[in-house]
Amino acid sequence: ETGVTQSPTHLIKTRGQQVTLRCSSQSGHNTVSWYQQALGQGPQFIFQYYREEENGRGNFPPRFSGLQFPNYSSELNVNALELDDSALYLCASRGGPSGVTDTQYFGPGTRLTVL
Amino acid sequence: QKEVEQDPGPLSVPEGAIVSLNCTYSNSAFQYFMWYRQYSRKGPELLMYTYSSGNKEDGRFTAQVDKSSKYISLFIRDSQPSDSATYLCAMTNAGGTSYGKLTFGQGTILTVHP
Numbered sequence: 001e002t003g004v005t006q007s008p009t010h011l012i013k014t015r016g017q018q019v020t021l022r023c024s025s026q027s028g029h030n031t032v033s034w035y036q037q038a039l040g041q042g043p044q045f046i047f048q049y050y051r052e053e054e055n056g057r058g059n060f061p062p063r064f065s066g067l068q069f070p071n072y073s074s075e076l077n078v079n080a081l082e083l084d085d086s087a088l089y090l091c092a093s094r095g096g097p098s099g100v101t102d103t104q105y106f107g108p109g110t111r112l113t114v115l
Numbered sequence: 116q117k118e119v120e121q122d123p124g125p126l127s128v129p130e131g132a133i134v135s136l137n138c139t140y141s142n143s144a145f146q147y148f149m150w151y152r153q154y155s156r157k158g159p160e161l162l163m164y165t166y167s168s169g170n171k172e173d174g175r176f177t178a179q180v181d182k183s184s185k186y187i188s189l190f191i192r193d194s195q196p197s198d199s200a201t202y203l204c205a206m207t208n209a210g211g212t213s214y215g216k217l218t219f220g221q222g223t224i225l226t227v228h229p
Contacts, residue, residue: 004158031215033215033216033217035217040221040222041221041222042119042121042203042205042219042220042221042222043159043203043217043219044219045216045217045218048215048216056215056216058216090158090159092158092215094215103161103164104161104215104217106151106158106159106160107158108156108157108158109157109158
């Protein structure tokens, strides 16, 4: 186990609703990244937070937003849900943004289904 | 065209076989190359990490990177049923907000049958 936890495990929403997913980083890790993994695909980078600030973003619209808290836990918020948002959402934590060699530890993911 | 293309598609091999997984990429800025293993209902776990071109061996696993061809490979020797999982290649460049952004291939589902 990596020490990264995510909640909830599964979630079902309807189109147009809003959702909040949560991640608790591994102890001592101050950087968290969120990824979206559609069925049969590799994870796609959504954004990264370092010390409560977003410092990197992938090709996702503004209705995907996030927060990182002083204890380094994190939230992913998605507004106006669309059917294509159905996916596994992964968070990954690591020690800091300096040095791309820092190992990223992934949580088990939250499976979101949008009906 | 995707930045990272992974092949083969779903792969089924007998126990003890040598498995070869491959990725090609288009972004010449990528310098760090990784292989992740993902079991069903789990997050990806890091298997191998390689910087720039070269080979790296860890037990039954060997990772190869050829930057001139933009091609990376993972070899699994003496494959075991416990190796059955999805294997993902991932890569990243160095600098600025690209730190931590991993670009993944689409994954190869490997099944090793006894």
